[in-house]
Structures are given as structure tokens and as C-alpha cells.
Amino acid sequence: MNTDNSSPTYQLNRRIPADEAYDLVVAGGGPAGTAAAVCAARLGLKTLLVEATGCLGGMGTSGLVASFGPVSDGERMLVGGFMKELLETMQARQAFGPHVVQEFLDAQLNRWVPFKPESLKRILDEFAVQAGVEIRFFTRVVEAEVQGHEVRGVVLSNVEGLRYVPAKTFVDATGDAALAALAGAECKVVLRDTDTVAPSTLCSLFAGVDWSHPDYGSDWRGIDAVKNRTKTELLPQAIADGHFSQEDRFMPGMNKIGEHSGALNGGHVFNLNPLSIRSLSDGMVFGRKLAVEYAEFYRQYVPGCEQVELLATAPVMGVRDSRRIVGEFELTIEDFRERRQFADQVAVYNRPTDVHPTNTSREEYERFLKDFHGKDNLGLGGSVGIPYSILVPRGWNNLWVAGRCHSSDTKVHGSIRAQSAAYLMGQAVGTAAAQSVRTGQPACDLDTRALVETLRGAGAYLPQARLSASMTR
16 A cells, blocks of 8 residues: 555455464564574464564675674673674684674673674574574565454565564564564654764675785774875865765774675765665665765775675665654653663663764764764663663564664764674563563563573673662652
8 A cells, every 4th residue: 555645545455364373573684683583482482573674684795894893891891692603703703804803792892793694694693593493584564464463464475475474472573663663652753853863874795805905903993093184185085086975084994804805884875865765775876976986985095995895785775874763761861961771771872972973064073073982872881771762662562673674872872883882682571572472461561670680690791789670660
């Protein structure tokens, strides 16, 4: 049915084959969805994981955002459970950039952790298969059957046509809150607020980087030095020379993922509407054009990159923000700046409020720098709690979200939307779904004391001194 009020609408009635029932259906196989599905299956739930692309990992694989957000507060590793298991497996399989040392994980403040996307795909495949998760790639949720505040089943679409799948519980890990919106849960579309919503980026892979160039030194410190020089000196020079089609002053930069390869997080696509297929399509075309400009920039301006080749751009757009649920609680910038901890928190995290410049003006770039390095940086040993209640659409019985469609304001969202935080949220909601199926407790009235204790038993780092059976509201 076309829901655009400016166009004609049509009613379509048809019979859809029904599949067997599941305990849990997870929509979206990114970091949050994969963790939710694997952890729920390990707890005994019959779990179906639905993913629109052909691999798990989301932005880290399909999106080529080949670097985890920080996993330490500069004093200790903050992540545990599934995410820590993943990190340890990746380290053992040499899936990180060759310069990544254990200190990156244990005691580096605001340290992004580069990895090889192809290795991550294989590891997540193994985790899911070993846990007994049924995966359906190239599949989307296109409709939901709802009774009151409870999802009864979803309609899936793939090359085989449409299928109706009933289940006891559901997790929306689509990033865009697609399932929550289809079900009628209250959401807010944040992209209309163009002064504060972060732009998107089409990431890319490069070969031919000479990481042995003298400017890079002998370890990660030299790589950092060149990366900082690229952003603060070489990029501004290229802009002044008229090299780029847009004067974008901020670029996260090239991360070393192999002996001669790098992954580039660079080239903002401003004013992109991730909930518009036309805007997404236009953005992909523009993003590929930008990737060529950045390849030429690296060849002309950056030491060790004189022979780089652009191997690939990501098959999906790197969207930072679009639509979020209205949860049982909203995490705000005031909570963040106070380093607030919660009795029902299911994770703790330390990352600046990384809300990228929303346009090409110098004022917006300076705003970003001031926030990132100033009052919105938690600093050494700091963290903010991620409460369970931001993962539950308000009033819903058997529906959770995890990942970037959680309930927070724009500033906090810029911090906890990172992949590493999404894995933590995913484990929490997968565990919550298992508790709900076992006890009959609804998502909106779950015993959070029991949830936290179960997560701790699974290795999660949850340092709060006080627990409560009731969630933060």
C-alpha cells in the first residue's frame, strides 16, 4: 500500500504462506541484531535472524565502517559478555589491523579499533551457526500483525516471495526502527531537524598504502600522527586548492586494516534522508563520486599513499541517524554529562558525543570540535550507563530495539550509536527476550534485577552497586 498522501492508494488482498512459529524473530543482522540472536539462542530460544544483505555485521561489514568504537575508558575494558568474546576471537584470528595491540582494548581512551570486515563476517557466521540461529539473508520485514501492544507475527519478503512468521517475541535491530514503525510503536523521525542530525558517509576500501613509509614510524603512534596531520593540515590544504567538490572540513580518516590496505571513513553526504529511497539512491551515486575525490586526495597529498587504489565502496550507506523509538525512558545529554549510572543499566560506555558536522560551514566544524574534545567527552575513567528502559518501546509487551534506534536525544545518540555499544545492547535484549519467554514478563515490566544478574553471569561488566526489579522511567 502506498502511504504517501500525495499519491493514489491501493488495497491489495492476498493469501500468504505461513511458516512455523519461533520464540524470537530478530529483524536486522548488524551488531545489535547478531548479538541479540546469538545470545537468545544460547539461552534456548528458537531464533530466526532476518537480514537484508548477504552477511552479518551491518555497518562493520556491509557498511565498511571497519573500526569499532572505543571499548575502554582509558583505565579498563568496559565491554564484557558477547562483545568481549568477539574481541578475543578477532584477536586470536588476527582479524584486527596488524598494528592493534592489546592496550587498544584494555586501556586506551577514545581509541577506535580497526578490523578486517571479511574476517568479521566469517566469525559472526560461526557464532550464529554454532548457537543454532536460523539466518535468512536477503530478507526484510515488510509488515507486522499487531494486537494491542503486542506483535503477533511479521511478513517477510525475499526471492521466494512473502511469508508470514509468528513468534512470541521480536527484536528490531534494523537501525531505522523499521519493525517498530510498522507495528505502530511511537517513534520520532529525527532527520527533519537538519541543524543537529549527523550526515551519512559511504565508506571505502583502499589498497597500495605504504604503511612502512618513514612518516608512519614503527607503531601505531606514527599512524596516529599522520592521520592527525592529514585532518588538520593536508585536508585543509586540499580544500584551499579547490580539490574537492564540497568543502567538507572533517574526515575521520584512513584506518590500517592490513599490511598494504586501509578502510576510509571519509566523505559526508549531507542532507540525506535515510527514510527516502530516492534520497538514499542519490546519496549512493554522490558517495561513489566522493570516494574517487578522496582517492585522488590521498595520492596527491598524503605520504605513503602515492600508489593507492580504490578497491570498493560499501554496498550500503553509512547512516548515523534516522528514526528512533520513544522508549520507556529517554537518555539525555544531562545524564551523559553527569556520568549517570542506573540500577537497570545493561551496559556502560565511554565515547564522546560524536555528532558530525551537519554542513560544510566553519562554524559547524568548530562546534563539532568543541563538543568532541570538550564538555561532551567523558574523559579518563568515565562512563555513562545504558539503561534497559531505552530499549523498550513505551508500553510494548514483546518488542525490543537495539542499536541506533534506541531512545536517546541527539547528543547522547552520537555517543552510543557505535558498533561496540550496539553489540552490548543486542546481548541485553536477546537475554531479556529469553527471560520474557521463560517467565511471561512483558518487555515493559520486566524484572530488571534478574536481567542484570543474568547478564553479569554471562560476563557483562555492570558495576552498578544498586539493583532494582523495576526499570528506570
